[in-house]
Amino acid sequence: MTLTVGPISAAEHLAFVRAQRWVSFLQTPAWARVKTEWRSESLGWFDGQQLVGAGLVLHRPVPRLRNRTLAYLPEGPVIDWTGDIRRWLDPLAAHLKAHGAFAVRLGPPVRTDTWSAAQVKEGFADPGVRRLTSLPGQPDLVGIRLANVLRESGWLPQNPEDGFGAGHPQYKFEVPLSGRTEDDVLGGMNQLWRRNIRKAAKEGVEVTVGDDVQAFHALYVHTAERDHFTPRPPRYFETMIAAMRAEDPERIRLYFAHHEGDLVAATMLVRVGTHACYAYGASSTAKREVRGSNACQWAMIRDALAAGCDVYDLRGITPTLDPDDPHVGLIQFKVGTGGHAVRHVGEWDLPLRPALYRAFQLYMRRRG
Numbered sequence: 367m368t369l370t371v372g373p374i375s376a377a378e379h380l381a382f383v384r385a386q387r388w389v390s391f392l393q394t395p396a397w398a399r400v401k402t403e404w405r406s407e408s409l410g411w412f413d414g415q416q417l418v419g420a421g422l423v424l425h426r427p428v429p430r431l432r433n434r435t436l437a438y439l440p441e442g443p444v445i446d447w448t449g450d451i452r453r454w455l456d457p458l459a460a461h462l463k464a465h466g467a468f469a470v471r472l473g474p475p476v477r478t479d480t481w482s483a484a485q486v487k488e489g490f491a492d493p494g495v496r497r498l499t500s501l502p503g504q505p506d507l508v509g510i511r512l513a514n515v516l517r518e519s520g521w522l523p524q525n526p527e528d529g530f531g532a533g534h535p536q537y538k539f540e541v542p543l544s545g546r547t548e549d550d551v552l553g554g555m556n557q558l559w560r561r562n563i564r565k566a567a568k569e570g571v572e573v574t575v576g577d578d579v580q581a582f583h584a585l586y587v588h589t590a591e592r593d594h595f596t597p598r599p600p601r602y603f604e605t606m607i608a609a610m611r612a613e614d615p616e617r618i619r620l621y622f623a624h625h626e627g628d629l630v631a632a633t634m635l636v637r638v639g640t641h642a643c644y645a646y647g648a649s650s651t652a653k654r655e656v657r658g659s660n661a662c663q664w665a666m667i668r669d670a671l672a673a674g675c676d677v678y679d680l681r682g683i684t685p686t687l688d689p690d691d692p693h694v695g696l697i698q699f700k701v702g703t704g705g706h707a708v709r710h711v712g713e714w715d716l717p718l719r720p721a722l723y724r725a726f727q728l729y730m731r732r733r734g
Contacts, residue, residue, distance in 0.1 A: 371457040374410035374420065380613060382410070382420040383444070388641035388676070390441035390475055391610070392534070393422050396617070397440075399609040400602070405435070409461065411445060411454060419445035419454065428468070428726055434719070436726060437467040440534055447476045448508050451515050459716055468722035471524065473534055473713040478509035481707040483556075486697065489687045498537070498685035498697075498707055509711050516714050525712035527685075535682030536712040539697065541667065541705035543642075544676040548668055554704030559660060566623070566661035571630065573623045573665040579603050582620050582632045585648040592651055603634075603646075610636065616673075618645075621665055623658035631658030635666045642670035643679040663703075683707060 374382075376395040383389045391397060398406035404424040411419030421443025425435035445454045455472075462470055481489075481503040489495040517523070525536050541551065552560060583600040590597035610617040616637065623631040630653045634646040644666060649659045670678045680700045684693040697707065717723035 369418070369453055369457055370412045371409055371461040372412065374408050374417065376408055378410065378417065379408035379420050379422070382417055383638070386444060386639060388639035389444050390641070391617070391636045391638050391643060391645075392440040393420075393442035393444055394610070394613060394638060395422065396609040396613045397422055398424070400606045402605070404438075409443070409458070411443075411457070419443060421445070421458070423462070425467070428722065429729065431722070433466050434468045434722055435466055437462045437470045438533075439470070439472040441473045441475050443472065447474055447512060451512060452519060455519070455716075459718060463718040468717070468719040468726065470716045470718065471533070471713055474509075474512060474711045476509045476512055476711045477506045477708045478513060478711055479503035479505055479709040483554075483701050483704050483706060486687070486701045486707055487556075490689075490698075496686065496688045498687060499709075500687075503709070513711050516711070519716075521714040521716045523712055523714055533713045536710050537683045537685050537707065538710070539680040539683050539700035539703070539705055539707050541678040541680065541703050542676070543667075543671055543678055544640075546671070548671060551667060551671065551704070552664075556702045556704065559702040559704075562657040562660040563664045566657040566664075569625060569656040571623050571625050571656050571658050571661045573621055573661050575619050576622050577607075577620065578622070579607065579620070581622065581629060582634070582648065585629055585632050585650060586646065588650065589648040619666075619669070621662045623661045625653055625656045625658060628653060630654075630656060631662045633659075633662040633666060635669070637670065637673060637675065640674060640676040641679060642666070642673070642675040642677065644681055667703075678703075678705070680705070685709070 379395045383394055395408060401424055404426055406425065407423050409421050409423055410417045421439050424438045426438060428434050459470055481498060481501055485501050489498065489501045495501060524533065579600060583603060587597045607618055619635045621633045621635065622629060629650065631649045633644060636643045636645045647659065667678050680703065683697040683700060686694050688694060
């Protein structure tokens with residue numbers, strides 16, 4: 367039967383999300399209330415009268431053309447990616463075009479390749495290897511087929527070489543938790559990570575869960591100044607926490623690592639179903655030797671295990687293994703957890719009104 371696409375309420379959307387094993391937090395109704403600069407809507411896929419898929423669409427307006435938008439589904443939609451994907455995406459494109467979208471951008475939560483921590487370490491040890499993609503990973507046939515179908519159907523990949531673009535990262539690092547104990551996970555970490563976790567405990571680092579957004583933000587701004595990135599304002603985090611807790615009181619948590627009264631690290635964990643995600647982190651330049659960041663990570667992993675999660679998601683990495691690349695520290699830190707690196711299908715655009723889409727691309731290039 368042909369699927370149809372139409373608007374659904376936030377309550378219907380949330381009920382659908384809760385019925386899934388896991389969904390990206392970027393595809394929850396709450397995320398619409400976080401991204402206040404975008405217009406948003408919840409869409410559903412119907413097989414007859416039955417709701418079989420859902421997606422959060424963020425609409426980005428074009429300057430001077432407020433009735434035309436880029437329709438963006440970050441890490442979504444929540445549909446069956448294993449079957450005939452055109453059956454799902456064609457009615458989505460038709461609906462969005464009829465309601466003013468000049469293009470659709472989506473980021474399927476589907477992987478194409480996986481590399482174990484051991485393989486990544488071998489890559490670091492080989493001077494002839496400079497990129498993750500030079501290593502023989504474990505291919506995912508669903509993801510490979512999906513990328514081919516998208517390309518054949520006119521979708522355009524939006525995936526830069528370094529893995530970071532305007533949207534969300536194509537490469538991530540994950541720690542599998544399903545069927546594992548704390549000892550299993552700790553034993554899978556490298557010697558340095560285990561040593562740092564033990565050192566934090568020996569030094570008396572205490573990790574607590576709290577609600578002090580101002581303390582979190584102050585340390586986050588300090589981290590941004592040190593590591594040269596632009597921080598988000600405190601209102602962003604206040605809105606994010608309030609919106610997500612309104613859907614589920616256990617959806618989001620702040621972790622604080624203190625040493626002798628000093629805040630040395632802070633992190634944010636977001637959990638939807640069986641998927642736990644390390645969303646943000648911050649650390650002090652002073653007292654780095656007490657390993658507060660490792661203590662926070664271990665506390666979040668333990669809580670994810672206790673909640674029955676399948677995956678602990680450390681979010682973005684770049685595919686570089688080049689020791690001279692400034693981004694290499696991301697994967698060097700995360701590989702110590704003993705998890706695996708994954709490449710997803712990435713983000714793709716479908717131009718619905720080609721002239722407007724080209725104008726939008728030109729506008730974005732001029733913005734840098």
